[in-house]
Amino acid sequence: MEGKDMLSWEQKTLLSELILGLEAAKKLQTRHGQAPSPSPSSSPAAETDEILMKQIVSSYERSLLLLNWSPSVQLIPAPVTVVPVENSGGIPESPASINGSPRSEDFADGGGSSESHHRQDYLFNAKKRKMLPKWSEKVRISPERGLEGPQDDVFSWRKYGQKDILGAKFPRSYYRCTHRSTQNCWATKQVQRSDNDPTVFEVTYRGTHICSQAIAPPPPTSPEKKEDTRPTKSIIITQKPKDLLQSLKTNLTVQTDGLDDGKDVFSFPDTPPFYTYDIINGDFGHVESSPIFDVVDWFNPTVEIDASFPTFLHESVYF
DNA sequence: CGCATTTGACCTAG
DNA sequence: CTAGGTCAAATGCG
Numbered sequence: 022m023e024g025k026d027m028l029s030w031e032q033k034t035l036l037s038e039l040i041l042g043l044e045a046a047k048k049l050q051t052r053h054g055q056a057p058s059p060s061p062s063s064s065p066a067a068e069t070d071e072i073l074m075k076q077i078v079s080s081y082e083r084s085l086l087l088l089n090w091s092p093s094v095q096l097i098p099a100p101v102t103v104v105p106v107e108n109s110g111g112i113p114e115s116p117a118s119i120n121g122s123p124r125s126e127d128f129a130d131g132g133g134s135s136e137s138h139h140r141q142d143y144l145f146n147a148k149k150r151k152m153l154p155k156w157s158e159k160v161r162i163s164p165e166r167g168l169e170g171p172q173d174d175v176f177s178w179r180k181y182g183q184k185d186i187l188g189a190k191f192p193r194s195y196y197r198c199t200h201r202s203t204q205n206c207w208a209t210k211q212v213q214r215s216d217n218d219p220t221v222f223e224v225t226y227r228g229t230h231i232c233s234q235a236i237a238p239p240p241p242t243s244p245e246k247k248e249d250t251r252p253t254k255s256i257i258i259t260q261k262p263k264d265l266l267q268s269l270k271t272n273l274t275v276q277t278d279g280l281d282d283g284k285d286v287f288s289f290p291d292t293p294p295f296y297t298y299d300i301i302n303g304d305f306g307h308v309e310s311s312p313i314f315d316v317v318d319w320f321n322p323t324v325e326i327d328a329s330f331p332t333f334l335h336e337s338v339y340f
Numbered sequence: 341c342g343c344a345t346t347t348g349a350c351c352t353a354g
Numbered sequence: 355c356t357a358g359g360t361c362a363a364a365t366g367c368g
Binding site for chain 2: 179180181182183199
C-alpha cells in the first residue's frame with residue numbers, strides 16, 4: 022500500500038501547510054524584492070523585513086526538507102562529543118533505535134477499557150519517544166568538583182528514575198525536561214557513569230528541547246551582569262576549552278551512534294540553523310542545533326518559539 | 341508548601 | 355523471562 026510515503030495524515034497536513042506557507046512567503050519575498058522599500062527613509066526596517074522573510078522562507082524550507090528527508094524523523098542534531106576520550110569499549114547503544122516502520126496505529130479508543138487511559142498514554146509516549154532523535158556525548162567532570170552528574174547544559178532536568186544496569190558498576194540515571202508537562206517538552210537524557218573511568222559520564226540525550234528555556238536563556242536587552250544568568254549550575258566540563266573548541270570546529274567528532282541505517286550522516290545545514298545558543302561561561306561553548314521536533318501530534322499553540330528567537334546566529338564563543 | 345529526588349513497582353521490547 | 359525504561363507514591367529539601 023503506502024510503500025514509500027508512509028506519512029500519517031497529520032504529517033501530510035503539516036506538509037501541505039508548510040508548502041502553502043512557503044509559497045506565500047516566497048511570493049512575498051519576490052514582491053518585496055521587486056518593489057524597493059516604499060519608505061526610503063527607513064531602510065533598516067526594510068532590512069529587517071528582508072531578514073524576516075528570509076528567515077521565514079528558510080524555516081519553511083528546512084521544515085519541508087526535514088519532513089521529506091525522513092518520514093520517521095531520524096535527524097540527529099549535531100552530536101557533540103564533549104570529551105575526546107577514547108572509546109573504552111564503545112557503547113552498546115541499541116543499533117536499531119529507529120524502527121523505520123511508523124505504522125500509524127490510530128488509537129481507536131474503543132469502548133470499554135477506560136481503565137487504561139493512562140496506560141494508553143504510556144504506550145503512546147513510548148511510541149512517540151522512540152521516534153525522537155538520540156545522540157550521546159561523553160562528559161568528563163573535574164574530580165575536585167565532586168559533582169555527581171555532569172550538567173553541561175542550561176536546561177533544567179528532573180530526575181525520574183535510576184536503574185542498575187547489567188554489567189555496569191554504576192546505575193543509570195534518567196532525566197527529563199522539567200517543563201515536560203507545562204510545555205510539552207519531551208527531551209530526556211540519561212546519564213551513565215563509565216565503568217572504568219569514574220570521571221567520565223556518558224550522557225545520552227533523546228529528543229530536543231522545545232521549551233522556552235531551550236532558546237532564550239538570557240535576554241540580551243539587559244546589559245547587566247551576565248555572569249549569573251545560569252541557574253546555579255557550574256559547568257564542569259573538561260580541561261582545555263580552547264583545544265576542545267578547535268577540535269570541535271575542525272574535527273567535529275560526530276558520534277552518530279543512534280543511526281541504525283548508518284547512512285544518515287547529519288551534515289550541518291548551510292542555511293542559518295534553527296538556533297544556536299551557547300554557554301557563555303568562560304569555559305566552553307556548547308553549540309546545539311535542533312532538528313525538527315516531532316510534529317506528529319501536538320496541537321499546542323501555546324508554544325511560542327518566535328518570541329525568543331532574536332538571537333540569530335550570534336557567535337559569541339571565544340576561542 | 342511547592343517543588344525535586346528517591347525508589348520500588350510496573351510496563352514493554354526483545 | 356530478562357533487562358531497560360518509566361511511573362508515581364513517599365520522602366526530602368529550600
